[in-house]
Amino acid sequence: AQSVTQPDIHITVSEGASLELRCNYSYGATPYLFWYVQSPGQGLQLLLKYFSGDTLVQGIKGFEAEFKRSQSSFNLRKPSVHWSDAAEYFCAVGETGSYIPTFGRGTSLIVHP
Amino acid sequence: EAGVTQSPTHLIKTRGQQATLRCSPISGHTSVYWYQQALGLGLQFLLWYDEGEERNRGNFPPRFSGRQFPNYSSELNVNALELEDSALYLCASRRGGGNSPLHFGNGTRLTVT
Numbered sequence: 265a266q267s268v269t270q271p272d273i274h275i276t277v278s279e280g281a282s283l284e285l286r287c288n289y290s291y292g293a294t295p296y297l298f299w300y301v302q303s304p305g306q307g308l309q310l311l312l313k314y315f316s317g318d319t320l321v322q323g324i325k326g327f328e329a330e331f332k333r334s335q336s337s338f339n340l341r342k343p344s345v346h347w348s349d350a351a352e353y354f355c356a357v358g359e360t361g362s363y364i365p366t367f368g369r370g371t372s373l374i375v376h377p
Numbered sequence: 378e379a380g381v382t383q384s385p386t387h388l389i390k391t392r393g394q395q396a397t398l399r400c401s402p403i404s405g406h407t408s409v410y411w412y413q414q415a416l417g418l419g420l421q422f423l424l425w426y427d428e429g430e431e432r433n434r435g436n437f438p439p440r441f442s443g444r445q446f447p448n449y450s451s452e453l454n455v456n457a458l459e460l461e462d463s464a465l466y467l468c469a470s471r472r473g474g475g476n477s478p479l480h481f482g483n484g485t486r487l488t489v490t
Contacts, residue, residue: 296476307381307467307481308420315476354420358476364433365479367412369419 266291266359270368277345278376285340285371287355296358297338298365299329303351311353314338325349350375378403381482383468389488390458398453398485402470408432409451410471410479411443415464423466426451458489 267290277283289295296315300308312323319331329340338355355368382401390396402409411423422435426445434441440456449470455462465486469479 298478300481305483307483308469308479310478310480313478360476363408363476364410364422364425365476366422367420369417 266295266357266362266366268355268357268366268368270353270355270371272371273369274372274374276374276376279347280344283340283342283345283349283373285353285355285373287338287340287368288336289338289355289357290336291357291359293360296360296365297329297331298356298358299323299327299338299340300354300356300367301325301351302354302370308354311340345373345375347375347377349373381468381470381480383466383482383485385485386483387486387488389490392458392460392489394458396455396458396462396487398455398466398468398487400451400453400468400470400482402449402451402468403480406470406472406480407449408471409445409449410469411451411453412467412469413437413464414467414484415461420467424453455487460489463487463489 269288298313299311302308311327312321314321314331352370354370356365358365384399408427412420425433429445443453445451465484467484469481
């Protein structure tokens with residue numbers, strides 16, 4: 265069965281600093297991978313997705329993620345964080361034939377001025 | 378294009394009562410998913426409906442049930458409410474099956490007292 269691990273429950277960065285949020289998955293074949301962001305009191309918004317092809321994926325709001333099969337990772341990055349990026353971030357994996365995405369427990373991003 | 382809409386935004390019930398949550402998917406989307414987001418537990422898959430049929434359900438007791446209507450809208454029913462049912466209930470939709478990204482509503486906050 266597929267699983268997703270987000271090792272960091274909380275991440276604190278200063279505004280303007282770079283950001284990397286970790287995501288590791290467990291799945292035999294090539295998974296479908298997603299990153300979502302959830303602001304307080306809101307639903308989840310899709311940041312980016314990986315299905316196949318180029319392993320570096322560009323998303324909205326200046327985010328990118330890199331799929332590394334050898335490390336079973338799909339880490340989210342942003343070169344310069346803005347205060348408005350403070351939110352909860354979820355990594356999710358989909359499995360061919362299952363159609364039920366599995367979500368990690370989320371990483372809470374705190375941005376200091 | 379209108380997004381996924383959920384109603385009500387907030388719902389307060391007493392233990393033992395029943396709750397009904399509603400969801401309207403994005404136009405053209407035939408699949409509806411329900412997730413429970415309890416504090417500290419991430420997103421737990423509840424139910425998946427596609428073309429009016431229940432396709433899969435998560436590890437929840439039978440008192441969690443739902444249905445999908447001919448216009449693809451959906452409702453989630455929770456009977457015999459328990460205190461631990463207090464959570465944010467998120468509805469998501471996507472076009473058909475497959476592994477395209479889910480599009481989420483803003484959720485219904487259910488509080489059981």
